[in-house]
Amino acid sequence: MATFKLLLLPGDGIGPEVMAEVEKVAAFIQQAGIASFEMERGLVGGSAYDAHGQSISEAHMQLAHAADAVLFGAVGGPKWDAVPYDVRPEAGLLRLRKDLGLFANLRPALCYPALADASSLKREIIDGLDIMIVRELTGGVYFGEPKQIIDLGNGQKRGIDTQVYDTYEIERIGRVAFELARKRNNKVTSSDKRNVMKSGVLWHEVISALHKREYADVTLEHQLADSLGMQLVRWPKQFDVIVTDNLFGDMLSDIASMLTGSLGMLPSASLGDTDKKTDKRKALYEPVHGSAPDIAGQGIANPIAMIASFAMALRYSFNLGQAADMVEKAIADTLAAGLRTADIKGDAPSTVSTQQMGDAIVAELKKAI
Ligand code: NAD
Secondary structure (H helix, E strand, O other), X not given: OOEEEEEEEEEOOOHHHHHHHHHHHHHHHHHOOOOEEEEEEOOOOHHHHHHHOOOOOHHHHHHXXXXXXXXXXXXXXXXXXXXXXXXXXXXXXXXXXXXXXXXXXXXXXXXXXXXXXXXXXXXXXXXXXXXXXXXXXXXXXXXXXXXXXXXXXXXXXXXXXXXXXOHHHHHHHHHHHHHHHHOOOOEEEEEEOOOOOHHHHHHHHHHHHHHHXXXXXXXXXXXXXXXXXXXXXXXXXXXXXXXXXXXXXXXXXXXXXXXXXXXXXXXEEEEXXXXXXXXXXXXXXXXXXXXXXXXXXXXXXOOHXXXXXXXXXXXXXXXXXXXXXXXXXXXXXXXXXXXXXXXXXXXXXXXXXHHHHHHHHHHHHHHHO
Protein backbone atom coordinates (compact mmCIF):
# COMPACT_ATOMS: atom_id res chain seq x y z
CA MET A 1 0.00 0.00 0.00
CA ALA A 2 1.50 3.31 -1.06
CA THR A 3 2.07 6.01 1.56
CA PHE A 4 1.55 9.69 0.78
CA LYS A 5 2.60 12.76 2.74
CA LEU A 6 -0.35 15.04 3.27
CA LEU A 7 -0.19 18.47 4.89
CA LEU A 8 -3.48 19.75 6.33
CA LEU A 9 -3.79 23.52 6.63
CA PRO A 10 -7.35 24.05 7.93
CA GLY A 11 -6.98 27.84 8.35
CA ASP A 12 -9.76 29.99 9.79
CA GLY A 13 -13.54 30.18 10.14
CA ILE A 14 -15.24 27.10 8.73
CA GLY A 15 -11.86 25.78 7.45
CA PRO A 16 -11.23 23.53 10.50
CA GLU A 17 -14.87 22.37 10.51
CA VAL A 18 -14.83 21.13 6.91
CA MET A 19 -11.28 19.76 7.22
CA ALA A 20 -12.41 17.51 10.09
CA GLU A 21 -14.79 15.79 7.66
CA VAL A 22 -11.97 15.19 5.15
CA GLU A 23 -10.02 13.50 7.92
CA LYS A 24 -12.87 11.00 8.28
CA VAL A 25 -12.77 10.25 4.55
CA ALA A 26 -8.97 9.88 4.59
CA ALA A 27 -9.23 7.55 7.60
CA PHE A 28 -11.71 5.42 5.67
CA ILE A 29 -9.41 5.23 2.61
CA GLN A 30 -6.65 4.09 4.94
CA GLN A 31 -8.76 1.51 6.80
CA ALA A 32 -9.97 0.13 3.46
CA GLY A 33 -6.33 -0.56 2.53
CA ILE A 34 -6.39 1.73 -0.51
CA ALA A 35 -3.54 4.01 0.57
CA SER A 36 -1.96 5.26 3.73
CA PHE A 37 -1.34 8.88 4.64
CA GLU A 38 1.39 10.44 6.74
CA MET A 39 -0.46 13.50 7.92
CA GLU A 40 1.07 16.69 9.24
CA ARG A 41 -0.96 19.67 10.39
CA GLY A 42 -0.03 23.32 10.09
CA LEU A 43 -1.35 26.83 10.58
CA VAL A 44 -2.17 29.33 7.87
CA GLY A 45 -3.98 32.66 7.71
CA GLY A 46 -5.35 34.34 10.82
CA SER A 47 -4.67 31.30 13.01
CA ALA A 48 -0.99 31.42 11.98
CA TYR A 49 -0.89 35.18 12.63
CA ASP A 50 -2.27 34.64 16.15
CA ALA A 51 0.34 31.95 16.87
CA HIS A 52 3.41 33.27 15.03
CA GLY A 53 2.71 36.82 13.83
CA GLN A 54 2.95 35.56 10.22
CA SER A 55 0.36 34.28 7.77
CA ILE A 56 2.39 31.09 7.47
CA SER A 57 5.58 30.26 9.37
CA GLU A 58 8.82 29.11 7.73
CA ALA A 59 8.47 25.74 9.48
CA HIS A 60 5.02 25.19 8.00
CA MET A 61 6.25 26.33 4.56
CA GLN A 62 8.90 23.60 4.85
CA LEU A 63 6.17 21.06 5.60
CA ALA A 64 4.35 22.25 2.46
CA HIS A 65 7.48 21.77 0.35
CA ALA A 66 7.95 18.26 1.74
CA ALA A 67 4.32 17.16 1.24
CA ASP A 68 2.99 15.17 -1.71
CA ALA A 69 -0.11 17.34 -1.47
CA VAL A 70 -1.37 20.23 0.65
CA LEU A 71 -5.02 20.34 1.69
CA PHE A 72 -6.04 23.92 2.41
CA GLY A 73 -9.28 24.96 4.16
CA ALA A 74 -9.91 28.71 4.02
CA VAL A 75 -8.42 31.86 5.53
CA GLY A 76 -9.55 35.26 6.71
CA GLY A 77 -12.25 36.89 8.78
CA PRO A 78 -13.12 40.20 10.44
CA LYS A 79 -10.84 39.44 13.40
CA TRP A 80 -7.81 40.05 11.15
CA ASP A 81 -9.12 42.95 9.07
CA ALA A 82 -6.71 45.39 10.69
CA VAL A 83 -3.48 43.32 10.67
CA PRO A 84 -0.55 44.70 8.59
CA TYR A 85 -0.99 44.10 4.84
CA ASP A 86 1.94 41.74 4.33
CA VAL A 87 0.86 39.39 7.12
CA ARG A 88 -2.87 39.46 6.29
CA PRO A 89 -4.43 35.97 6.15
CA GLU A 90 -4.59 35.81 2.31
CA ALA A 91 -0.82 36.40 2.13
CA GLY A 92 -0.33 32.83 3.41
CA LEU A 93 -2.21 31.38 0.44
CA LEU A 94 -0.42 33.64 -2.05
CA ARG A 95 2.95 32.62 -0.58
CA LEU A 96 2.06 28.92 -0.90
CA ARG A 97 1.03 29.40 -4.54
CA LYS A 98 4.16 31.37 -5.37
CA ASP A 99 6.77 29.32 -3.50
CA LEU A 100 5.35 25.99 -4.65
CA GLY A 101 5.14 27.31 -8.24
CA LEU A 102 1.44 26.45 -8.59
CA PHE A 103 0.80 27.79 -12.08
CA ALA A 104 -2.21 25.67 -13.07
CA ASN A 105 -5.57 26.14 -11.38
CA LEU A 106 -8.12 23.41 -12.06
CA ARG A 107 -11.77 24.12 -11.34
CA PRO A 108 -14.28 21.46 -12.26
CA ALA A 109 -17.91 22.42 -12.79
CA LEU A 110 -19.90 19.29 -12.17
CA CYS A 111 -23.65 19.15 -11.85
CA TYR A 112 -24.93 16.56 -9.40
CA PRO A 113 -28.32 15.39 -10.77
CA ALA A 114 -29.90 15.77 -7.33
CA LEU A 115 -29.05 19.49 -7.35
CA ALA A 116 -29.85 20.31 -10.98
CA ASP A 117 -32.95 22.27 -9.97
CA ALA A 118 -30.88 24.52 -7.68
CA SER A 119 -29.14 26.13 -10.68
CA SER A 120 -30.35 29.39 -12.18
CA LEU A 121 -30.28 27.61 -15.57
CA LYS A 122 -32.83 25.07 -16.79
CA ARG A 123 -32.26 21.45 -15.76
CA GLU A 124 -31.73 20.21 -19.35
CA ILE A 125 -28.89 22.70 -19.84
CA ILE A 126 -26.86 21.63 -16.82
CA ASP A 127 -27.99 18.08 -15.90
CA GLY A 128 -24.93 15.85 -16.40
CA LEU A 129 -22.59 18.81 -16.85
CA ASP A 130 -18.91 17.93 -16.31
CA ILE A 131 -16.38 20.51 -17.46
CA MET A 132 -12.92 21.48 -16.26
CA ILE A 133 -11.57 25.01 -16.40
CA VAL A 134 -7.77 25.23 -16.44
CA ARG A 135 -6.66 28.74 -15.51
CA GLU A 136 -3.08 30.03 -15.70
CA LEU A 137 -2.43 31.23 -12.15
CA THR A 138 0.99 32.85 -11.83
CA GLY A 139 1.33 35.11 -14.88
CA GLY A 140 -0.57 37.56 -17.06
CA VAL A 141 -2.05 40.90 -16.11
CA TYR A 142 -2.21 40.22 -12.36
CA PHE A 143 1.59 40.07 -12.18
CA GLY A 144 2.95 41.88 -15.30
CA GLU A 145 5.09 45.02 -14.88
CA PRO A 146 4.67 47.97 -15.04
CA LYS A 147 1.74 47.92 -12.67
CA GLN A 148 1.12 51.35 -11.23
CA ILE A 149 -0.96 54.48 -10.97
CA ILE A 150 0.84 57.55 -12.35
CA ASP A 151 -0.11 61.13 -11.48
CA LEU A 152 -0.14 62.98 -14.81
CA GLY A 153 0.11 66.34 -13.06
CA ASN A 154 -2.90 67.85 -14.83
CA GLY A 155 -5.51 66.63 -12.40
CA GLN A 156 -5.58 63.25 -14.17
CA LYS A 157 -4.12 59.93 -13.12
CA ARG A 158 -3.29 56.87 -15.25
CA GLY A 159 -3.75 53.28 -14.04
CA ILE A 160 -1.52 50.72 -15.74
CA ASP A 161 -1.53 46.92 -15.70
CA THR A 162 0.53 44.86 -18.10
CA GLN A 163 -0.68 41.66 -19.73
CA VAL A 164 2.42 39.62 -20.48
CA TYR A 165 2.98 35.94 -21.33
CA ASP A 166 6.11 34.09 -22.46
CA THR A 167 6.03 30.99 -24.67
CA TYR A 168 7.01 28.62 -21.82
CA GLU A 169 4.15 29.82 -19.61
CA ILE A 170 1.57 29.15 -22.33
CA GLU A 171 3.11 25.79 -23.24
CA ARG A 172 3.13 24.43 -19.70
CA ILE A 173 -0.51 25.36 -19.02
CA GLY A 174 -1.45 24.00 -22.44
CA ARG A 175 0.20 20.69 -21.57
CA VAL A 176 -1.82 20.42 -18.35
CA ALA A 177 -5.03 20.96 -20.34
CA PHE A 178 -4.20 18.46 -23.11
CA GLU A 179 -3.09 15.79 -20.59
CA LEU A 180 -6.34 16.25 -18.64
CA ALA A 181 -8.43 16.05 -21.81
CA ARG A 182 -6.82 12.71 -22.69
CA LYS A 183 -8.15 11.31 -19.40
CA ARG A 184 -11.61 12.86 -19.98
CA ASN A 185 -13.48 13.47 -23.24
CA ASN A 186 -10.42 14.38 -25.31
CA LYS A 187 -11.40 17.94 -26.18
CA VAL A 188 -9.72 21.25 -25.32
CA THR A 189 -11.19 24.69 -25.92
CA SER A 190 -8.52 27.39 -25.72
CA SER A 191 -9.67 30.91 -25.01
CA ASP A 192 -7.99 34.29 -25.58
CA LYS A 193 -8.69 37.70 -27.12
CA ARG A 194 -6.40 37.52 -30.14
CA ASN A 195 -8.70 39.90 -32.02
CA VAL A 196 -7.56 42.78 -29.78
CA MET A 197 -4.53 41.62 -27.74
CA LYS A 198 -1.00 40.68 -28.82
CA SER A 199 -0.69 38.30 -25.86
CA GLY A 200 -3.80 36.61 -27.28
CA VAL A 201 -2.16 36.23 -30.70
CA LEU A 202 0.82 34.54 -29.02
CA TRP A 203 -1.48 32.39 -26.82
CA HIS A 204 -3.32 31.11 -29.91
CA GLU A 205 -0.09 30.48 -31.81
CA VAL A 206 1.65 28.59 -28.97
CA ILE A 207 -1.37 26.41 -28.08
CA SER A 208 -1.92 25.56 -31.78
CA ALA A 209 1.76 24.63 -32.27
CA LEU A 210 1.83 22.52 -29.09
CA HIS A 211 -1.30 20.72 -30.23
CA LYS A 212 0.13 19.96 -33.66
CA ARG A 213 3.48 18.84 -32.24
CA GLU A 214 2.44 16.72 -29.23
CA TYR A 215 -1.34 16.38 -28.87
CA ALA A 216 -2.83 15.95 -32.36
CA ASP A 217 -5.02 13.11 -30.99
CA VAL A 218 -6.94 15.64 -28.84
CA THR A 219 -9.65 17.82 -30.45
CA LEU A 220 -8.68 21.49 -30.15
CA GLU A 221 -11.04 24.43 -30.58
CA HIS A 222 -10.40 28.14 -30.04
CA GLN A 223 -13.01 30.59 -28.78
CA LEU A 224 -12.67 34.27 -27.99
CA ALA A 225 -13.11 34.80 -24.25
CA ASP A 226 -16.21 37.00 -24.55
CA SER A 227 -17.94 34.50 -26.82
CA LEU A 228 -16.93 31.65 -24.51
CA GLY A 229 -18.58 33.43 -21.57
CA MET A 230 -21.77 33.59 -23.60
CA GLN A 231 -21.52 29.93 -24.67
CA LEU A 232 -20.96 28.83 -21.05
CA VAL A 233 -24.44 29.95 -20.08
CA ARG A 234 -26.05 29.07 -23.44
CA TRP A 235 -24.89 25.42 -23.82
CA PRO A 236 -22.14 24.51 -21.34
CA LYS A 237 -22.22 20.79 -22.18
CA GLN A 238 -20.36 21.51 -25.47
CA PHE A 239 -17.15 21.89 -23.39
CA ASP A 240 -14.78 19.36 -21.87
CA VAL A 241 -11.54 21.13 -20.84
CA ILE A 242 -11.25 24.92 -21.20
CA VAL A 243 -7.77 26.47 -20.97
CA THR A 244 -7.25 30.18 -20.59
CA ASP A 245 -5.13 32.89 -19.00
CA ASN A 246 -5.21 34.28 -15.48
CA LEU A 247 -7.67 37.15 -16.05
CA PHE A 248 -10.17 35.38 -18.30
CA GLY A 249 -9.83 32.22 -16.21
CA ASP A 250 -10.72 34.15 -13.07
CA MET A 251 -13.99 35.31 -14.59
CA LEU A 252 -14.90 32.26 -16.66
CA SER A 253 -14.30 29.83 -13.79
CA ASP A 254 -16.59 31.85 -11.52
CA ILE A 255 -19.31 31.81 -14.18
CA ALA A 256 -18.88 28.08 -14.73
CA SER A 257 -18.88 27.30 -11.04
CA MET A 258 -22.15 29.09 -10.39
CA LEU A 259 -23.82 27.01 -13.11
CA THR A 260 -23.95 24.26 -10.55
CA GLY A 261 -25.22 25.99 -7.41
CA SER A 262 -23.67 26.68 -4.01
CA LEU A 263 -20.14 27.76 -3.18
CA GLY A 264 -20.11 24.96 -0.62
CA MET A 265 -19.98 22.40 -3.46
CA LEU A 266 -16.95 23.61 -5.43
CA PRO A 267 -13.47 22.05 -5.19
CA SER A 268 -10.24 23.19 -6.85
CA ALA A 269 -6.67 22.10 -7.41
CA SER A 270 -3.55 24.16 -8.03
CA LEU A 271 -0.66 22.28 -9.61
CA GLY A 272 3.02 23.00 -10.25
CA ASP A 273 5.51 21.51 -12.68
CA THR A 274 6.37 17.82 -12.58
CA ASP A 275 9.81 17.20 -11.09
CA LYS A 276 11.66 15.16 -13.74
CA LYS A 277 13.67 13.22 -11.12
CA THR A 278 10.80 12.17 -8.84
CA ASP A 279 7.93 12.44 -11.36
CA LYS A 280 5.97 14.26 -8.63
CA ARG A 281 4.37 17.69 -8.82
CA LYS A 282 3.65 20.20 -6.10
CA ALA A 283 -0.07 20.53 -5.50
CA LEU A 284 -2.54 22.31 -3.27
CA TYR A 285 -6.23 21.40 -3.04
CA GLU A 286 -8.83 23.77 -1.63
CA PRO A 287 -12.51 24.54 -1.74
CA VAL A 288 -13.41 27.63 -3.78
CA HIS A 289 -15.26 29.17 -0.84
CA GLY A 290 -13.77 31.34 1.88
CA SER A 291 -13.85 31.09 5.67
CA ALA A 292 -17.58 32.03 5.86
CA PRO A 293 -17.35 33.97 9.16
CA ASP A 294 -21.14 34.41 9.12
CA ILE A 295 -21.69 30.69 9.81
CA ALA A 296 -18.35 29.67 11.43
CA GLY A 297 -18.66 27.76 14.69
CA GLN A 298 -22.29 26.76 14.09
CA GLY A 299 -21.60 23.31 12.62
CA ILE A 300 -23.69 24.03 9.53
CA ALA A 301 -21.03 24.52 6.82
CA ASN A 302 -21.23 22.26 3.79
CA PRO A 303 -18.12 20.00 3.79
CA ILE A 304 -18.64 18.75 0.21
CA ALA A 305 -16.30 21.26 -1.52
CA MET A 306 -13.52 20.27 0.90
CA ILE A 307 -14.18 16.53 0.51
CA ALA A 308 -14.35 16.88 -3.30
CA SER A 309 -11.00 18.74 -3.14
CA PHE A 310 -9.56 15.69 -1.38
CA ALA A 311 -10.99 13.52 -4.18
CA MET A 312 -9.05 15.70 -6.63
CA ALA A 313 -5.88 15.06 -4.58
CA LEU A 314 -6.52 11.31 -4.82
CA ARG A 315 -6.85 11.64 -8.61
CA TYR A 316 -4.16 14.15 -9.51
CA SER A 317 -1.49 13.74 -6.82
CA PHE A 318 -1.80 10.10 -5.78
CA ASN A 319 -2.95 8.57 -9.06
CA LEU A 320 -5.85 6.88 -7.24
CA GLY A 321 -8.52 7.52 -9.86
CA GLN A 322 -10.78 4.69 -8.67
CA ALA A 323 -10.72 5.94 -5.08
CA ALA A 324 -11.50 9.46 -6.36
CA ASP A 325 -14.45 8.05 -8.34
CA MET A 326 -15.66 6.31 -5.17
CA VAL A 327 -15.56 9.51 -3.12
CA GLU A 328 -17.33 11.50 -5.86
CA LYS A 329 -19.99 8.78 -6.18
CA ALA A 330 -20.46 8.75 -2.38
CA ILE A 331 -21.10 12.52 -2.52
CA ALA A 332 -23.59 12.09 -5.39
CA ASP A 333 -25.37 9.21 -3.59
CA THR A 334 -25.61 11.17 -0.34
CA LEU A 335 -27.22 14.06 -2.22
CA ALA A 336 -29.50 11.67 -4.11
CA ALA A 337 -30.64 10.25 -0.75
CA GLY A 338 -31.89 13.75 0.06
CA LEU A 339 -29.31 14.95 2.61
CA ARG A 340 -28.84 18.71 2.46
CA THR A 341 -26.81 21.24 4.43
CA ALA A 342 -28.46 24.64 4.84
CA ASP A 343 -26.75 26.25 1.83
CA ILE A 344 -28.26 23.69 -0.58
CA LYS A 345 -31.56 23.20 1.24
CA GLY A 346 -33.83 24.18 -1.65
CA ASP A 347 -37.23 22.62 -0.99
CA ALA A 348 -35.86 19.90 1.32
CA PRO A 349 -37.91 19.44 4.52
CA SER A 350 -34.85 19.48 6.82
CA THR A 351 -31.11 20.00 6.89
CA VAL A 352 -28.12 18.15 8.32
CA SER A 353 -25.02 19.46 10.11
CA THR A 354 -21.46 19.50 8.78
CA GLN A 355 -20.66 16.37 10.76
CA GLN A 356 -23.81 14.53 9.68
CA MET A 357 -23.01 15.25 6.02
CA GLY A 358 -19.42 13.97 6.49
CA ASP A 359 -20.66 10.85 8.30
CA ALA A 360 -23.24 10.16 5.58
CA ILE A 361 -20.59 10.38 2.85
CA VAL A 362 -18.36 7.95 4.78
CA ALA A 363 -21.37 5.63 5.22
CA GLU A 364 -21.90 5.66 1.44
CA LEU A 365 -18.20 4.89 0.97
CA LYS A 366 -18.51 1.88 3.27
CA LYS A 367 -21.32 0.54 1.08
CA ALA A 368 -19.01 0.73 -1.95
CA ILE A 369 -16.35 -1.58 -0.46
P1 NAD B 1 -17.17 33.08 1.63
O1 NAD B 1 -16.94 32.11 0.54
O2 NAD B 1 -16.45 32.83 2.90
O3 NAD B 1 -18.74 33.17 1.94
C1 NAD B 1 -19.72 33.63 1.00
C2 NAD B 1 -21.10 33.11 1.42
O4 NAD B 1 -21.16 31.70 1.12
C3 NAD B 1 -21.37 33.24 2.90
O5 NAD B 1 -22.73 33.53 3.11
C4 NAD B 1 -21.06 31.88 3.46
O6 NAD B 1 -21.78 31.54 4.64
C5 NAD B 1 -21.42 30.96 2.30
N1 NAD B 1 -20.57 29.76 2.27
C6 NAD B 1 -19.26 29.70 1.89
N2 NAD B 1 -18.80 28.45 2.02
C7 NAD B 1 -19.82 27.72 2.52
C8 NAD B 1 -19.95 26.34 2.89
N3 NAD B 1 -18.92 25.46 2.78
N4 NAD B 1 -21.13 25.93 3.37
C9 NAD B 1 -22.16 26.77 3.49
N5 NAD B 1 -22.11 28.07 3.14
C10 NAD B 1 -20.94 28.53 2.67
O7 NAD B 1 -16.78 34.52 1.04
P2 NAD B 1 -16.75 35.95 1.77
O8 NAD B 1 -17.87 36.05 2.76
O9 NAD B 1 -16.65 36.93 0.69
O10 NAD B 1 -15.38 35.98 2.56
C11 NAD B 1 -15.25 35.63 3.96
C12 NAD B 1 -13.77 35.59 4.31
O11 NAD B 1 -13.13 34.54 3.56
C13 NAD B 1 -13.02 36.88 3.96
O12 NAD B 1 -12.09 37.13 4.97
C14 NAD B 1 -12.33 36.56 2.65
O13 NAD B 1 -11.17 37.31 2.47
C15 NAD B 1 -12.01 35.09 2.85
N6 NAD B 1 -11.84 34.30 1.61
C16 NAD B 1 -10.87 33.35 1.64
C17 NAD B 1 -10.71 32.52 0.56
C18 NAD B 1 -9.66 31.45 0.64
O14 NAD B 1 -9.23 31.13 1.75
N7 NAD B 1 -9.26 30.84 -0.45
C19 NAD B 1 -11.52 32.64 -0.57
C20 NAD B 1 -12.54 33.60 -0.55
C21 NAD B 1 -12.69 34.44 0.56
